[in-house]
Structure formats: C-alpha cells, structure tokens
Amino acid sequence: QQQVKQSPQSLIVQKGGISIINCAYENTAFDYFPWYQQFPGKGPALLIAIRPDVSEKKEGRFTISFNKSAKQFSLHIMDSQPGDSATYFCAAINTGNQFYFGTGTSLTVIP
Amino acid sequence: GAVVSQHPSRVICKSGTSVKIECRSLDFQATTMFWYRQFPKQSLMLMATSNEGSKATYEQGVEKDKFLINHASLTLSTLTVTSAHPEDSSFYICSARLTSVETQYFGPGTRLLVL
Numbered sequence: 001q002q003q004v005k006q007s008p009q010s011l012i013v014q015k016g017g018i019s020i021i022n023c024a025y026e027n028t029a030f031d032y033f034p035w036y037q038q039f040p041g042k043g044p045a046l047l048i049a050i051r052p053d054v055s056e057k058k059e060g061r062f063t064i065s066f067n068k069s070a071k072q073f074s075l076h077i078m079d080s081q082p083g084d085s086a087t088y089f090c091a092a093i094n095t096g097n098q099f100y101f102g103t104g105t106s107l108t109v110i111p
Numbered sequence: 112g113a114v115v116s117q118h119p120s121r122v123i124c125k126s127g128t129s130v131k132i133e134c135r136s137l138d139f140q141a142t143t144m145f146w147y148r149q150f151p152k153q154s155l156m157l158m159a160t161s162n163e164g165s166k167a168t169y170e171q172g173v174e175k176d177k178f179l180i181n182h183a184s185l186t187l188s189t190l191t192v193t194s195a196h197p198e199d200s201s202f203y204i205c206s207a208r209l210t211s212v213e214t215q216y217f218g219p220g221t222r223l224l225v226l
C-alpha cells in the first residue's frame with residue numbers, strides 16, 4: 001500500500017514558469033515532510049522540508065505548501081530553469097522515524 | 112555538512128561473484144544507515160535499516176543471506192551482494208541519519224551490473 005501518493009508522474013514546464021508537484025498521505029502519524037531532488041545517476045539530495053505545524057515554507061525559488069486538514073502538501077518551483085530538470089520525490093516520516101517515499105515526478109524544464 | 116559517500120560508484124562483475132559497497136558519513140556520526148535499491152524511473156525501495164553495532168533489520172522480501180549488511184562504526188556501513196546474479200543489477204543507494212534529526216542524507220549511489 002502506497003503511504004504517500006505523488007502526482008503528476010511527469011511534468012513539462014517552460015523556462016520561467018511555475019512547477020507544481022503534489023503529494024497526499026493517509027497516516028496522521030507523519031510529522032515531517034521532506035522533498036528530495038535526484039539527477040540521473042545520482043543519489044537524492046534534500047531540497048526542503050516542512051513540519052505540519054507550518055502551512056508554508058520558502059527557500060529561494062522552492063516553496064512547500066502544507067494543508068494539514070486535507071493531508072496534502074506540494075512543492076512549488078518558481079521561475080523554473082532547465083537546471084531544475086530532475087526527478088523529485090516527496091517523503092513522509094512518522095513518529096517512529098519510518099520513512100515513506102512518493103513515487104517520484106520527472107520534471108523537464110524547456111528552455 | 113551532512114555528506115555521505117559511496118564506493119565504488121560503478122561496478123561490473125561476473126555472475127556468482129560477491130560485491131561489497133561501502134557507505135560513509137564524512138562529517139557526522141550516523142547511528143542509523145539505510146540501504147535502498149532503485150530501478151530505472153522508479154522510486155527508492157528500502158532494503159534494510161542498519162544500526163551501529165547491531166544486526167540489520169531487513170524489509171519483507173529482501174534476502175538477508177544474499178544482501179549482507181555490516182555497520183561496524185558510526186561512519187561506515189557496508190552492503191555485500193553475495194553470489195550476484197544479473198537480476199541483482201540495479202542502482203544501490205545508502206543514506207544516513209543524524210542521531211537527533213529525522214532527515215536522511217543520501218549517498219551518490221552505486222551502479223551494479225552483473226554479467
């Protein structure tokens with residue numbers, strides 16, 4: 001059973017546009033939500049993370065929006081650049097420190 | 112900070128041989144390290160969790176006698192794929208978690224190809 005559902009599977013955005021990736025979870029015991037960026041042939045790199053007591057967190061061009069009541073969170077990449085082209089994974093960690101990944105979104109930013 | 116390295120980055124071996132992959136936390140001590148396997152265009156699949164000085168905990172369906180994990184120190188964990196077969200060819204990624212923080216930091220991965 002997929003604990004964290006991620007969409008879309010793939011996304012194509014024009015340079016300068018906004019990329020939006022969504023994740024939803026069922027388990028209310030999750031209390032930490034990181035996003036990872038992975039380039040081909042590389043390991044995932046931590047991008048940004050949020051706790052459920054905060055509705056939004058922004059770091060540079062990357063913003064996480066969190067809706068606790070809907071059990072959804074999303075990653076927004078503002079002013080998307082070709083260098084942002086990668087696979088993005090959301091994740092959720094529960095109070096027992098168990099880690100659950102989303103299925104990944106392949107982002108392509110067209111020049 | 113929080114850098115994790117893996118060695119080797121790529122390995123090709125013959126069927127039936129064993130391959131050892133090292134995972135090191137370079138600038139922090141990791142009481143817990145994780146080993147993942149990733150198939151092309153798919154998410155990471157957790158294979159096992161290893162705590163320093165104790166036996167690894169394997170996920171359901173992962174053969175512990177085939178994928179030997181040793182976590183001898185707070186900065187080093189090794190994964191040995193024993194008697195490797197072509198179906199073991201994959202991208203293996205380790206991660207390490209700081210003692211007091213939930214976030215995992217990932218290594219760059221090891222591409223294994225078994226001929």
